[in-house]
Amino acid sequence: MKQRTAIVMAAGKGTRMQSDLPKVLVPVCGRPMIEYVLDALQQAGVTRQIVVIGHRADLVREQLAGREDVVFVEQREQLGTGHAVMMCREALCETEGAVLIVAGDSPLMQADSITALFDAFDSQQPACILGTGYRDDPAGFGRVVRDEQNCFVGIVEQKDATPEQQQLKEVNLSCYVFACGDLLASLDALDNTNAQGEYYITDCPGLLLAAGKEVMALDVLKPCESLSINTMEDLAVVEAEMDRLQTNAP
Secondary structure, X not given: OOOEEEEEEEOOEOHHHOOOOEHHHOEEOOEEHHHHHHHHHXXXXXXXXXXXXXXXXXXHHHHOOOOOOEEEEEOOOOOOHHHHHHOOHHHHOOOOOEEEEEEOOOOOOOHHHHHHHHHHHHHXXXXXXXXXXXOOOOOOOOEEEEXXXXXXXXXXXXXXXXXXXXXXXXXXXXXXXXXXXXXXXXXXXXXOOOOOOOOOOOHHHHHHHHOOOOEEEEOOOOHHHHOOOOOHHHHHHHHHHHHHHHHHOO
């Protein structure tokens, strides 16, 4: 089995968390939220974890200093998720095979979901697989659009979705597996011609599809894995879900 590599987005501020900490260091049930993500990656056999740091990077380095699998990459300017991955080019230069991209603010990421994505990639060898999930209330999430053959067509953000598309329950959860070479090629084609002037990793699957590459969407993520943390209200929801999962654990 080839080395499994992951990029973890961890550069953001915790402004809406009422904290000066980097968001990924805000405690969830007593532990920095990024620790749960890294644990899940480790359990899934990801032996190289590229952590993209930015706001108060020194604190993240200090917190994760004991993790041998972690490599740090600094994003000095916050120019979007695609830009964060661009900062990883040098760290990826000798990488072969699959690269997983996940958010550091999703502490309910599950190791078996990560394994399922890597296993699907290994068997199908597409350019990209999106890890998707279903939500009873998909408001605020990009919808996954499929054709009549159930093949992936694209991601439509809520503000751009038609009334019909807004009824879709399958959503993009910012979890991707790319073939490393295809990832780098899509980053070369990425631009920032949008209202925010930022580079978005969500554009990369569509660029690969337009280039004639195979892009799949695999609905393997559980409802709990859609619970990322951006506000104190989100934190309370995640902590309650962690408590529920712990209570119901065998």
